[in-house]
Amino acid sequence: xxxxxxxxxxxxxxxxxxxxxxxxxxxxxxxxxxxxxxxxxxxxxxxxxxxxxxxxxxxxxxxxxxxxxxxxxxxxxxxxxxxxxxxxxxxxxxxxxxxxxxxxxxxxxxxxxxxxxxxxxxxxxxxxxxxxxxxxxxxxxxxxxxxxxxxxxxxxxxxxxxxxxxxxxxxxxxxxxxxxxxxxxxxxxxxxxxxxxxxxxxxxxxxxxxxxxxxxxxxxxxxxxxxxxxxxxxxxxxxxxxxxxxxxxxxxxxxxxxxxxxxxxxxxx
Numbered sequence: 001x002x003x004x005x006x007x008x009x010x011x012x013x014x015x016x017x018x019x020x021x022x023x024x025x026x027x028x029x030x031x032x033x034x035x036x037x038x039x040x041x042x043x044x045x046x047x048x049x050x051x052x053x054x055x056x057x058x059x060x061x062x063x064x065x066x067x068x069x070x071x072x073x074x075x076x077x078x079x080x081x082x083x084x085x086x087x088x089x090x091x092x093x094x095x096x097x098x099x100x101x102x103x104x105x106x107x108x109x110x111x112x113x114x115x116x117x118x119x120x121x122x123x124x125x126x127x128x129x130x131x132x133x134x135x136x137x138x139x140x141x142x143x144x145x146x147x148x149x150x151x152x153x154x155x156x157x158x159x160x161x162x163x164x165x166x167x168x169x170x171x172x173x174x175x176x177x178x179x180x181x182x183x184x185x186x187x188x189x190x191x192x193x194x195x196x197x198x199x200x201x202x203x204x205x206x207x208x209x210x211x212x213x214x215x216x217x218x219x220x221x222x223x224x225x226x227x228x229x230x231x232x233x234x235x236x237x238x239x240x241x242x243x244x245x246x247x248x249x250x251x252x253x254x255x256x257x258x259x260x261x262x263x264x265x266x267x268x269x
Contacts, residue, residue: 008132009128009129009131009132009133009135009136010123010128010132012132012135013053013135014053014054015052016052016053016135017051017052018050018052018131018134018135019049019050020032020047020049020050020051021246022216022246023216023218023246027134027137028084028130028131029084029085029086029087029092029130030048030082030083030084030085030130031083031085031092032047032048033047034081034082034083034092035047035048035058035080035082035083036080036081037058037078037099037116037118038078038079038080038081039070039073039078039101040073040076042070044060044070044116045060046058046060046116047059048082049115051131053120053123053128053131054119054120054123055102055117055118055119055120056080056097056099056118056120057116057117058080058115058116058117058118059107059113059114059115059116060114060116061112061113062112062113062114063112064111064112066114067104067105067106067114070104070114070116071104071105073101073104074101074102074103074104075101075102076100076101077100078099078101078118079097079098079099080096080099081094081095081096081097082094082095082127084130093126095124095126095127095130096124097123097124097127098120098121098122099118099119099120099121100118100119100121101118102117102118102119103116103117104116104117138245141245141248141252142243142248144248144251145187145188145243145248148186148187148248149187150188150189151186151187152186152189152191153184153185153251154183154184155182155183155184155185159254162254163213163250163254164213164214164215164250165182165211165213165214166213167182168212169182169190169209169210169211169212170209170210171194171207171208171209172207172208172209172210173199173201173205173206173207173208178194178195178198180192180193180194180209185247187241187243187244187247187248187251188240188241188243189225189238189239189240189241190220190222190239190241191236191237191238191239192236192237192239193234193236193237194234194235194236194237195234195235196232196233196234196235198234198235200227200229201224201227201235201237202224202227203225203226203227204223204224205223205224206221206222206223207221207223207224207239208221208222209239209241211247213246213250215246215249216246216249216250218244218246218247220241220242220247221241222239222240222241222242223239224237224238224239225238225240
């Protein structure tokens with residue numbers, strides 16, 4: 001049954017490329033710091049950068065000479081070891097992957113960061129299941145996004161506590177970063193106040209907002225749908241935002257009823 005499920009995951013998500021983020025790491029349980037690639041007699045400390053059902057892109061700190069040296073191994077077989085920390089396990093699970101190195105080079109603009117591309121030969125069933133369950137969970141969050149959109153939450157002390165919101169948000173637009181006073185948020189919309197010295201925002205302008213929560217620190221992209229200057233000089237803004245798995249995951253936690261506390265067992269005779 002597990003093999004059949006794995007094959008279904010590989011077929012369903014064959015062309016999906018996953019870029020690593022705190023959300024992805026939490027969802028998959030992959031421990032970046034415990035990743036290694038065995039090439040010939042060398043064991044390289046790497047970090048997963050992107051992954052799919054067919055290949056993985058690794059990054060590592062390499063000098064220019066080291067990058068040139070390891071380019072000779074293009075086309076060679078290698079062994080990749082990943083660590084998966086499952087919530088139900090005390091110790092990480094090791095997954096070994098047979099790979100073929102298909103590319104070695106420097107990251108654009110980062111001379112001392114190397115990229116190593118490896119094709120799975122084939123992907124281990126355990127890893128395919130981890131990735132498949134993550135992507136299936138992402139599809140579920142997109143369904144929940146439909147349920148939660150246009151349902152704003154007022155940013156009160158109580159709600160901030162429940163969401164784990166650190167009451168800190170910064171928007172990058174036009175004249176540089178601007179600190180925001182967020183007063184309402186939904187999975188598809190942010191409403192906030194900007195300082196009186198902030199530049200006027202045009203309707204339809206693209207913006208990126210960095211949000212700081214205890215669980216995640218992430219960015220959301222969107223467009224200005226309303227902006228007005230109040231008599232005090234501050235600017236009240238509404239921005240429609242794109243789907244964010246981090247924000248939707250936080251909303252699931254907010255709307256989910258708390259689990260009842262387990263009663264302690266009573267002893268007796």
